[in-house]
Amino acid sequence: MSAIRQASAPAIPYDAIIIGAGFSGLYQLHKLRDGLGLKVRVLEAGGGVGGTWYWNRYPGARCDSESFSYSYSFSKELEQEWEWSERYPSHEEIRCYLNHVADRFGLRQDIQLNTRVKGAAFDSSRDLWTVTTESRESFVTRFLITAVGCISTANVPDIPGRDSFSGQWYHTGRWPHEGVDFTGKRVGLIGTGSTGIQAAPVIAESAAHLTVFQRTANFSIPARNAPLTPEFIREIKSNYPALRDIMRSTTNGHPFAISQDSALAVPEEERRARYERAWEVGGLRFRAEFSDLLSDKAANDTAVEFIHDKIRAIVKDPAIAEKLIPRDHPFATKRPPVDTDYFETFNRDNVRLVDVKADPIEAIVPEGILLKSGGIVPLDIIVFATGYDALTGSLLAMDIRGADGHSLREDWAAGPCTYLGLQAPHFPNMFIITGPGSPSVLCNMPVPIEQHVNWITECIAYMDAKGYSRIETGEQEAKAWVAHVNEAANATLLPLAGSSWYLGANIPGKPRVFMPYAGGMARYAALCAEVAQADYRGFRFLSGQTQRRQSL
Ligand code: N01
Numbered sequence: 001m002s003a004i005r006q007a008s009a010p011a012i013p014y015d016a017i018i019i020g021a022g023f024s025g026l027y028q029l030h031k032l033r034d035g036l037g038l039k040v041r042v043l044e045a046g047g048g049v050g051g052t053w054y055w056n057r058y059p060g061a062r063c064d065s066e067s068f069s070y071s072y073s074f075s076k077e078l079e080q081e082w083e084w085s086e087r088y089p090s091h092e093e094i095r096c097y098l099n100h101v102a103d104r105f106g107l108r109q110d111i112q113l114n115t116r117v118k119g120a121a122f123d124s125s126r127d128l129w130t131v132t133t134e135s136r137e138s139f140v141t142r143f144l145i146t147a148v149g150c151i152s153t154a155n156v157p158d159i160p161g162r163d164s165f166s167g168q169w170y171h172t173g174r175w176p177h178e179g180v181d182f183t184g185k186r187v188g189l190i191g192t193g194s195t196g197i198q199a200a201p202v203i204a205e206s207a208a209h210l211t212v213f214q215r216t217a218n219f220s221i222p223a224r225n226a227p228l229t230p231e232f233i234r235e236i237k238s239n240y241p242a243l244r245d246i247m248r249s250t251t252n253g254h255p256f257a258i259s260q261d262s263a264l265a266v267p268e269e270e271r272r273a274r275y276e277r278a279w280e281v282g283g284l285r286f287r288a289e290f291s292d293l294l295s296d297k298a299a300n301d302t303a304v305e306f307i308h309d310k311i312r313a314i315v316k317d318p319a320i321a322e323k324l325i326p327r328d329h330p331f332a333t334k335r336p337p338v339d340t341d342y343f344e345t346f347n348r349d350n351v352r353l354v355d356v357k358a359d360p361i362e363a364i365v366p367e368g369i370l371l372k373s374g375g376i377v378p379l380d381i382i383v384f385a386t387g388y389d390a391l392t393g394s395l396l397a398m399d400i401r402g403a404d405g406h407s408l409r410e411d412w413a414a415g416p417c418t419y420l421g422l423q424a425p426h427f428p429n430m431f432i433i434t435g436p437g438s439p440s441v442l443c444n445m446p447v448p449i450e451q452h453v454n455w456i457t458e459c460i461a462y463m464d465a466k467g468y469s470r471i472e473t474g475e476q477e478a479k480a481w482v483a484h485v486n487e488a489a490n491a492t493l494l495p496l497a498g499s500s501w502y503l504g505a506n507i508p509g510k511p512r513v514f515m516p517y518a519g520g521m522a523r524y525a526a527l528c529a530e531v532a533q534a535d536y537r538g539f540r541f542l543s544g545q546t547q548r549r550q551s552l
Contacts, residue, residue: 014141016460017131018042019117019398022051024433024449025147026098027072030105031457036464041139042107042147043131045116049102052149053094057179058172058195058383059202061091064223064284064338065444068236069255071097072446073244078104080237088225088283088338119399120144122428127469127542129429142469143460144430146395150441153393155386155507157190161363161370169382172199182207186378188369190361191385192218194337199385201341204351211352211377213361213369216499217326219307223338224282251520253439253447256285263290263299275306287332294492300330307331314343323355333497335441390501391436391515392416402427403472415504415513419473419481419538420528422452428472431456436515437485441502443521451525458532463541470542477538488519 015038018025025042026049032038046054063070067084082097089097102108120131122144129144154173156162162169170180172195187207189196192214204210236243243255250257263271271290278289292299308325315321324343345351354377363370368379392412400408406426411417418424421438422431433452434440440448463471489495494502495514504510517524531537 014039014041014139016040016143016145017120017129017139017141018145018147019131020044020051020147020149021046021049021102021111021113022053022147022149023072023098023446024149024453025051025111026101026105026107027074027449028145028147028433028453028456029107029110030074031453032460033110034105035457036461038460040110041141042111043115043117043133043139044111044113047114048095048099049107049111049113050095050098051147052152052173053091053098055152055173055175057091057175057177058170058199058385059180059182060198060200060340061172061175061195062086062088062198062225063094064088064194065446066255066283067093067228069243069247069253069444070094070446072101073240073247073450075105076240079240083233084228086225086227088223117398119401120430121401122403122430124403124428127429142429145433145456146430146435147433148394150434150445151388151390151501153389153397154384155389155393156384157386158508159361159364161365164366165364165368165379165382166366167368167380167382169384171384171386172196173388180381182381184208185380186368187211188213188377188379188382189385190382191387192216193385193387194335195387196385197337197339197342199383200351201339201345203383204345204348207350207381209350209352210345211354211369211379212346213354213356214323215356216328217324218334218337219304219326219331220337220339220342221284221286221307222279222282223340224280225340247444247447248451248525249522251442251522252284253443253445253521254284254288255444256288258288258291260291262292262296263302264292264296271302272306275303279306279310283338284336287336294332294494297330297493297496300332300493303331311343314347316347320346320353323353329497329500330493333494334500334502387501387506389507389510390441390504392504392510393507395432395435400427400430402430413511415482415511416515417478417482419477420531421481421485421517422455422528423471423473423539425473425475425478428470431459437481437517439517439519439521439524442516442518447521448524451521451528455528455532459536462532462536466541466543468541468543471536471539472542473539484519485517486514488517489514492518494518 018028021042021044029042033040067089116134118132118134129141131139154171156171186209188211190213197220247255278286312321359371359373362372369377396409403426416436418437421435434448499505503512
């Protein structure tokens with residue numbers, strides 16, 4: 001608050017300030033500016049657009065959603081003119097796409113780069129937010145929209161001695177733009193989530209030696225990435241409306257339906273044959289092979305057994321295979337990675353696996369990593385593929401103060417509390433895109449992003465039509481929604497992955513609360529639409545407090 005008062009730059013009135021220029025911020029800008037004619041500014045910490053894809057440039061980084069589905073649906077022209085080159089888009093290609101979108105829709109003029117938001121405070125007497133940046137600029141706005149991404153605040157574990165390391169270390173989510181040359185280097189990779197699993201095979205190809213430090217073994221399905229053929233691209237382009245319909249009608253927003261068959265209802269031979277086919281097809285489609293993999297432990301066990309056998313078949317050294325076999329959580333209860341030659345990488349002479357559950361990392365020392373057993377792994381480069389303070393990290397990094405001085409950090413000390421994941425009580429006129437309490441990270445992200453942006457845009461249009469200056473939700477509504485989010489998670493096997501970042505379990509001291517809404521994207525979107533139809537049930541509106549725009 002005091003920083004806001006001290007800010008030296010003059011306040012500039014806006015209808016909306018959007019924080020973040022990734023997938024969600026770009027589309028929100030387009031909708032509010034070009035759809036509603038509002039005055040909007042996007043504040044972006046990075047030096048370019050792209051959000052998470054601006055930062056994530058680690059070796060092997062690509063999305064696990066299929067490229068044609070990892071795209072906006074709002075412009076038919078954009079769909080037809082953009083050409084994806086591979087089944088899964090690389091980080092470079094996604095950045096190209098988002099830069100193309102920024103240019104095509106003339107968005108850059110309203111995006112301020114290299115601008116990190118420090119805090120925001122709501123003035124209840126005027127129904128206005130004042131947003132302040134680290135460079136002490138301030139912006140006055142009617143609406144504050146956070147488009148900060150779900151997995152963008154890097155988690156670098158506080159391992160003793162990190163700064164004493166005589167080589168270089170990097171977090172995958174803050175990768176140097178000029179790249180890192182591994183040639184002739186001894187590299188240590190900590191972490192075997194989606195990122196570590198993508199990076200390991202690529203690093204192993206160029207490094208002299210790679211040591212993978214694994215704390216928890218993980219499931220992974222072959223991605224089967226490949227260039228897209230002209231026929232496939234033609235087929236997709238002529239079928240976009242139907243594909244989008246499928247994406248909006250499923251649980252996870254992917255362009256394929258989840259089978260209606262229980263894994264337990266088919267004979268074992270047929271089940272194995274189906275898993276075998278799904279393994280060959282690759283990617284997240286494997287998870288959709290049976291209806292109950294995420295709801296019935298016995299059904300899930302059949303997938304677990306199949307994947308265990310695959311790991312044993314791929315990894316030549318049986319002792320290493322046993323270490324790589326995940327045993328502490330059911331399949332897909334952590335976000336399931338998809339890979340290109342991950343398990344095969346452990347057959348290489350220049351790759352070693354260190355099980356840090358059995359022999360924990362004690363410290364980082366100048367020459368490498370010291371294990372509890374006393375052994376030192378000598379290293380030139382350490383890569384932290386150790387994940388993110390997901391869903392709440394980027395929101396709580398800012399000092400956001402709502403009505404009556406409520407602090408988001410304090411209000412969420414025991415876990416995030418929102419109504420529909422869209423708004424927190426005591427934070428009027430602030431909307432959260434794909435925040436905690438919404439399907440977000442359980443989905444192919446463009447689907448929940450577009451749904452949220454469209455809903456927020458319609459809500460603002462409704463307010464303007466009615467002359468409302470304030471929208472707020474209440475504690476009761478948020479409590480009931482959080483209870484429903486828990487209920488939805490508990491109806492699945494997802495909470496059984498006790499160390500998952502969905503639960504905040506990867507960040508020391510973070511409250512363990514299942515954060516995303518597991519009730520399914522289609523169901524959630526229907527609920528939000530129903531709320532809007534019922535004059536925004538669960539929200540209250542006020543009018544008359546805002547000085548109209550021209551008098552700001
Ligand atoms: O992060 P993670 P990520 N010592 O948190 C380990 C998306 N994504 O960057 O499991 C040793 O999943 C940790 O071990 P454990 C996707 O949604 C998508 O890989 O906590 N190890 C784990 O192995 C994904 O889920 C794509 O025991 C430590 C790893 O680090 C999300 O981003 C690609 C440690 C962290 O795994 C995050 O994935 C990449 C320590 N102190 C990411 N601390 C695609 O679309 C942590 N670990 C393909």
